[in-house]
Amino acid sequence: MKNIIVGIDFSKGSINAMKHAVSLAIKLKANLTLLYSLTPDAKIIEETSITLRKNILDVAEKKLVELTDYCQKQIYHSKVKYKIRVGKAAREINEEVKEQGNAMIVIGTHGSSGFEEWFIGSTAMKIMNMCDCPVLTVRDTVNIHRDLTNIVVIIDSSRETLQKVKMAAVLAKAFQAKIHLIGLYTTKFRDLRVLVDAYLNKAEVYLTKRDVRLESQIIESDKDPKQIIDIAKDINANLIIAMKETDLYGDEAFVLTSFSEKLVNRSPVPVLSINVDKSIY
DSSP states (O other), X not given: OOEEEEEOOSSHHHHHHHHHHHXXXXXXXXXXXXXXXXXXXXXXXXXXXXXXXXXHHHHHHHHHHHHHHHHHTTOSSSOEEEEEEESOHHHHHHHHHHHHOSEEEEEESEEEOSSOEEETTHHHHHHHHXXXXXXXXXXXXXXXXXXXXXXXXXXXXXXXXXHHHHHHHHHHHXXXXXXXXXXXXXXXXXXXXXXXXXXXXXXXXXXXHTTOOEEEEEEEOOSOHHHHHHHHHHTTOSEEEEESSOTTTTTOHHHHHHHHHHHHHXXXXXXXXXXXXXXXX
16 A cells, blocks of 8 residues: 545544544555545636635645645655645545555545535545545544554455455554454355355464464344444454445445445444455456
């Protein structure tokens, strides 16, 4: 992971996300970009409105310079920069990801500005659905001073479920964190339970070979993300890793979209959503 892009609108939520991004950039030795997006208003046609928008951009740039300096003082080995883009937040973040490549997005869950909202909901879900890279969503109440210590990784019967384990291992090694594998039985159908067992075993072998500390358990799942959230809270986890599209429900994407949204919306623990790489099939 060479690049981390964090959405900034100067709200408490986005500043908290930025501080999490700094921690990740330090441990992963990644470059950091602070991205501010100004959504153009189709009604802005008067010169006074254009002038007002310029003033807003001037103020934003001044704040971005200050935040960039703040971040760079903590990140010695990588570059920190800011960028201002004009357009819808999800689209502009996606374009920035394409330009930089090998990136992770970090967004706060309650940020908002006069022109674009970075709150968990429509914009955040658009970013998750539009961008192919990992997306980390962070609530503004999350303690910014803690490094990652416990990471929850969901393992189910979908064939893509193991794709998240590689990223989990990278983060665990960087932070010396412990991984908690949660195998989910979502049906009584024996063949699918056997798949969960097999995938869980493969994940354990993969992590053990890389000297990652781990624990694993299997639970009967009622397909409610509350179970995962409760486990994460019980073990004092500070990250949940899940697939964007197929965890729990296989190819039923319309059901998973609801699950993904509920997990990200409800979890007080940061959630790292990994995109399914279908090119390997």
